[in-house]
Amino acid sequence: MKxxxxxxxxxxxxxxxxxxxxAQAELFLPYFDSTQVMVITNETIAPLYLEQFLSAxxxxxxxxxxxxxxxxxxxxxVTNRIFSALLEQRFDRKATLVAxxxxxxxxxxxFAAACYQRGxxxxxxxxxxxxxxxxxxxxxTGVNHLLGKNMIGAFYQPRCVLADTETLNTLEDRQLSAxxxxxxxxxxxxxxxFLVWLEQNMEALMAxxxxxxxxxxxxxxxxxxxxxxxxxxxxxxxxxxxxxxxxGHAIETGMGYGELLHGEAIAIGMVMAAxxxxxxxxxxxxxxxxxxxxxQRANLPVEPPxxxxxxxxxxxxxxDKKVMAGQLRLVxxxxxxxxxxxxxxxxxxxxQTLQWHA
Amino acid sequence: MKxxxxxxxxxxxxxxxxxxxxAQAELFLPYFDSTQVMVITNETIAPLYLEQFLSAxxxxxxxxxxxxxxxxxxxxxVTNRIFSALLEQRFDRKATLVAxxxxxxxxxxxFAAACYQRGxxxxxxxxxxxxxxxxxxxxxTGVNHLLGKNMIGAFYQPRCVLADTETLNTLEDRQLSAxxxxxxxxxxxxxxxFLVWLEQNMEALMAxxxxxxxxxxxxxxxxxxxxxxxxxxxxxxxxxxxxxxxxGHAIETGMGYGELLHGEAIAIGMVMAAxxxxxxxxxxxxxxxxxxxxxQRANLPVEPPxxxxxxxxxxxxxxDKKVMAGQLRLVxxxxxxxxxxxxxxxxxxxxQTLQWHA
Numbered sequence: 001m002k003x004x005x006x007x008x009x010x011x012x013x014x015x016x017x018x019x020x021x022x023a024q025a026e027l028f029l030p031y032f033d034s035t036q037v038m039v040i041t042n043e044t045i046a047p048l049y050l051e052q053f054l055s056a057x058x059x060x061x062x063x064x065x066x067x068x069x070x071x072x073x074x075x076x077x078v079t080n081r082i083f084s085a086l087l088e089q090r091f092d093r094k095a096t097l098v099a100x101x102x103x104x105x106x107x108x109x110x111f112a113a114a115c116y117q118r119g120x121x122x123x124x125x126x127x128x129x130x131x132x133x134x135x136x137x138x139x140x141t142g143v144n145h146l147l148g149k150n151m152i153g154a155f156y157q158p159r160c161v162l163a164d165t166e167t168l169n170t171l172e173d174r175q176l177s178a179x180x181x182x183x184x185x186x187x188x189x190x191x192x193x194f195l196v197w198l199e200q201n202m203e204a205l206m207a208x209x210x211x212x213x214x215x216x217x218x219x220x221x222x223x224x225x226x227x228x229x230x231x232x233x234x235x236x237x238x239x240x241x242x243x244x245x246x247x248g249h250a251i252e253t254g255m256g257y258g259e260l261l262h263g264e265a266i267a268i269g270m271v272m273a274a275x276x277x278x279x280x281x282x283x284x285x286x287x288x289x290x291x292x293x294x295x296q297r298a299n300l301p302v303e304p305p306x307x308x309x310x311x312x313x314x315x316x317x318x319x320d321k322k323v324m325a326g327q328l329r330l331v332x333x334x335x336x337x338x339x340x341x342x343x344x345x346x347x348x349x350x351x352q353t354l355q356w357h358a
Numbered sequence: 359m360k361x362x363x364x365x366x367x368x369x370x371x372x373x374x375x376x377x378x379x380x381a382q383a384e385l386f387l388p389y390f391d392s393t394q395v396m397v398i399t400n401e402t403i404a405p406l407y408l409e410q411f412l413s414a415x416x417x418x419x420x421x422x423x424x425x426x427x428x429x430x431x432x433x434x435x436v437t438n439r440i441f442s443a444l445l446e447q448r449f450d451r452k453a454t455l456v457a458x459x460x461x462x463x464x465x466x467x468x469f470a471a472a473c474y475q476r477g478x479x480x481x482x483x484x485x486x487x488x489x490x491x492x493x494x495x496x497x498x499t500g501v502n503h504l505l506g507k508n509m510i511g512a513f514y515q516p517r518c519v520l521a522d523t524e525t526l527n528t529l530e531d532r533q534l535s536a537x538x539x540x541x542x543x544x545x546x547x548x549x550x551x552f553l554v555w556l557e558q559n560m561e562a563l564m565a566x567x568x569x570x571x572x573x574x575x576x577x578x579x580x581x582x583x584x585x586x587x588x589x590x591x592x593x594x595x596x597x598x599x600x601x602x603x604x605x606g607h608a609i610e611t612g613m614g615y616g617e618l619l620h621g622e623a624i625a626i627g628m629v630m631a632a633x634x635x636x637x638x639x640x641x642x643x644x645x646x647x648x649x650x651x652x653x654q655r656a657n658l659p660v661e662p663p664x665x666x667x668x669x670x671x672x673x674x675x676x677x678d679k680k681v682m683a684g685q686l687r688l689v690x691x692x693x694x695x696x697x698x699x700x701x702x703x704x705x706x707x708x709x710q711t712l713q714w715h716a
């Protein structure tokens with residue numbers, strides 16, 4: 001097992017990365033404030049891991065809420081079901097919420113923990129690669145609104161994170177690939193050495209080799225933690241983590257949540273960011289090709305949906321959280337392993353990138 | 359005009375107390391991060407003050423959301439209307455929310471500000487005495503759930519507070535009294551000298567004398583700020599501010615929100631706390647009588663509703679946020695001007711207090 005400490009002063013917490021962590025109650029029991037524990041999970045994960053996890057918690061006054069699975073359920077309304085369950089059980093402000101599932105469960109559970117009685121403890125047990133490398137670090141919690149993704153939320157840190165690579169054995173291939181998209185992102189934005197490692201080890205990752213997965217999760221979380229620790233509230237550097245996200249969110253919103261997985265939309269978004277970076281002359285065509293090839297080896301899509309026009313893209317991108325005073329800012333690449341947040345790009349070239357298929 | 363600085367480190371902010379502050383844009387303009395300003399108010403306040411306030415903001419890109427008036431609208435669902443309005447206007451994370459109204463508007467707007475894009479600026483313009491002396495300090499924001507009051511929320515501080523005594527001229531008599539209940543509370547819990555001042559100046563307050571109101575608002579906010587600064591996250595001393603609230607919330611929930619004003623329920627709750635304190639032998643009957651008389655001079659109710667049985671009371675009180683590991687804690691009086699949070703009371707005497715009418 002590897003342990004990574006996320007350094008946030010009094011809100012610091014550990015990420016445990018390894019096999020079979022779900023059964024090791026001694027890892028997480030120290031983080032509960034009382035015996036009131038509510039596990040939030042979904043219909044896909046519950047049959048696979050809920051019983052095992054609850055049995056490790058046998059001495060707690062444990063309850064479980066099983067939500068429907070999918071990004072479209074990441075709403076205020078569904079979050080309210082968690083509040084109802086907590087209130088029906090008379091859980092007080094010493095209660096602990098456990099998020100057992102992917103990013104949707106983690107984001108929503110973290111937000112519920114931030115808001116219930118104005119803040120209770122929570123623990124993250126991410127069961128997808130995407131959640132293990134993304135939601136584990138950064139304290140972003142929240143839900144979607146019909147008019148925009150992740151528009152309602154809070155910055156709220158977990159007490160600890162358990163990234164159990166064993167849970168990745170049951171992950172659908174498509175979900176594994178979506179997680180690898182975010183892993184590749186860390187290489188692209190700040191860690192060229194890791195990008196090279198990924199080019200050399202993509203087969204091992206796709207084959208779910210536990211050593212390779214543990215390394216990739218640890219390195220991704222380290223990279224994210226370094227960026228986040230420098231900028232906890234996302235005023236500057238943290239925005240680098242959104243490489244591919246402005247394009248990707250537009251694709252997700254434009255196609256309706258659920259058509260593409262988040263990681264798949266981000267993969268396309270990263271290719272679009274690389275495309276615009278190349279048009280700007282910041283990276284060479286060979287760099288862009290390396291990105292496309294690496295994503296393709298992870299079975300990820302690399303072209304935007306034909307159904308989205310450049311106009312629709314621009315409209316959807318205007319709602320992005322990185323828009324400042326009406327000006328669109330994008331995360332682009334100045335080199336492989338070196339991203340930058342900038343509003344300083346050519347709008348004609350942006351349209352060319354958006355009109356990919358035209 | 360008086361200015362009171364609430365000292366919370368980097369989240370410190372000023373409370374301005376005086377007449378005609380709404381028209382003084384120079385007071386609040388410095389607190390906006392951009393020209394995107396959304397005023398949240400309600401159907402009662404909008405016809406009285408919205409136009410005046412908006413005209414002071416003429417250079418801003420100002421929008422207004424007018425919500426229905428009443429505690430029963432303090433819900434997640436209504437908060438979602440604020441999110442929708444912000445997203446429809448494409449307001450970004452530099453936008454500012456202004457709460458123009460009573461406690462309901464303030465609590466809900468503050469919560470919306472805490473959650474929109476994970477936190478945007480907000481300014482409080484409380485237009486009721488209750489909101490001026492209560493919501494102005496402490497950073498508590500939130501909404502009700504069907505199963506309990508204020509169960510969903512966040513600690514979130516405003517950029518500044520404008521307490522304009524001019525807005526109290528249009529306040530209904532019953533609302534003025536409800537505010538005075540909270541003012542009396544500060545005297546009872548920590549400020550005997552202020553309690554004596556209130557006994558001497560109740561007629562001036564009831565006649566809406568501006569000097570008396572300004573003094574009462576300032577002294578109340580000072581007392582609250584002192585308590586809150588010692589204990590921002592409510593682990594200990596802050597709970598004193600809940601004198602009368604465990605009983606009062608049970609009354610509000612039991613009767614359905616909207617039957618009694620919050621301040622009226624708290625007035626009854628304070629008499630019940632005094633009654634139990636007297637049964638415990640902590641205060642003498644004359645002390646309890648002084649409390650009852652002062653509340654009566656403010657036209658406040660002093661007896662619990664006959665419709666609530668002791669059993670129902672206990673059931674409702676069990677959901678209270680001050681319950682720790684199943685044990686009920688109450689704020690009781692050890693003397694006038696000296697409250698204490700305790701689980702150390704006689705349960706038979708509690709039942710006697712709850713069976714007041716039996």
